Amino acid sequence: MRAFSAAETAPTTYPWVVQAEGLRVRTGRHLAVDGLDLTLDRGVHGLLGPNGAGKTTLMRALATVLPPAGGTLTLLGRDANARGALREVRRSLGYLPQHFGYYPRFTVREFVEYMAWLKEMPKRDVAAAVQRAIDRVGLTDRADTRLKTLSGGMLRRAGIAQAIVNDPQILLLDEPTVGLDPEQRLDFRVLLRELGADSCVLVSTHLVEDVAVACSDVVLLDRGRLVWQGTPAQLADQGSAADAGDSATERGYAALLRVHRGQVPA
Ligand SMILES: Nc1ncnc2c1ncn2[C@@H]1O[C@H](COP(=O)(O)OP(=O)(O)OP(=O)(O)O)[C@@H](O)[C@H]1O
Numbered sequence: 001m002r003a004f005s006a007a008e009t010a011p012t013t014y015p016w017v018v019q020a021e022g023l024r025v026r027t028g029r030h031l032a033v034d035g036l037d038l039t040l041d042r043g044v045h046g047l048l049g050p051n052g053a054g055k056t057t058l059m060r061a062l063a064t065v066l067p068p069a070g071g072t073l074t075l076l077g078r079d080a081n082a083r084g085a086l087r088e089v090r091r092s093l094g095y096l097p098q099h100f101g102y103y104p105r106f107t108v109r110e111f112v113e114y115m116a117w118l119k120e121m122p123k124r125d126v127a128a129a130v131q132r133a134i135d136r137v138g139l140t141d142r143a144d145t146r147l148k149t150l151s152g153g154m155l156r157r158a159g160i161a162q163a164i165v166n167d168p169q170i171l172l173l174d175e176p177t178v179g180l181d182p183e184q185r186l187d188f189r190v191l192l193r194e195l196g197a198d199s200c201v202l203v204s205t206h207l208v209e210d211v212a213v214a215c216s217d218v219v220l221l222d223r224g225r226l227v228w229q230g231t232p233a234q235l236a237d238q239g240s241a242a243d244a245g246d247s248a249t250e251r252g253y254a255a256l257l258r259v260h261r262g263q264v265p266a
Pocket residue numbers: 027028029030031032049050051052053054055056057058
């Protein structure tokens with residue numbers, strides 16, 4: 001059994017793992033997240049929204065890559081804007097960016113190990129944690145293969161491995177299933193459920209069906225704002241036969257956006 005860190009065994013003293021109030025985040029001059037109120041606890045949260053809704057920008061803010069331009073953002077009970085909190089919060093974060101840079105000459109193991117060092121994992125834990133992360137994403141037989149020779153889907157899995165290597169309390173996955181084959185997507189859903197038992201996992205995707213199957217909670221964004229939050233079953237109840245979509249969940253998604261856009265000027 002792995003050793004638990006002090007942070008993991010300490011009593012939780014904050015009400016939410018992630019809490020945003022009136023959060024505003026800029027990308028360039030554009031206010032891509034504009035007055036967002038959101039609370040997330042442990043579990044798997046699917047982040048849905050049309051192109052340009054602000055999903056990636058929100059992920060980047062939660063990963064402490066982009067500072068808030070206004071409002072408050074509390075991560076693990078700490079103000080994400082406070083200098084002293086950043087280092088501690090980052091040790092408990094895992095992040096797979098939408099477009100992630102990698103080092104083509106590194107092997108999968110070297111890459112995940114390198115990210116474990118950056119996350120300041122205790123030296124004695126690194127080797128075992130790296131192997132476990134690689135095993136969990138199904139890259140065991142590719143552990144010593146150079147990244148530049150991997151397929152797009154395998155590279156994405158290496159990216160997921162580096163995100164989970166430190167058993168993060170907040171795991172942010174921006175379109176993790178892009179490039180995964182159908183079998184890998186099924187395995188990934190199982191992994192997501194496992195991860196969500198202990199951590200707060202936020203997964204951005206355009207695949208509404210993935211959210212319906214793998215997530216305990218759905219967060220719908222549009223134009224930088226929270227449109228709706230609820231369970232996949234509640235999402236499925238939102239639509240009607242008149243809405244676009246091949247499944248009840250897709251029709252629910254379409255209905256919520258239609259209503260929201262009817263209420264808010266473009
Ligand atoms: N570097 C930038 N400079 C200016 N505007 C930007 C920049 N990056 C993103 N935007 C704008 O911010 C808004 C939100 O973009 P973001 O990438 O967060 O959306 P998204 O929901 O992740 O979209 P997608 O589903 O297409 O990935 C969009 O209107 C986009 O055009």
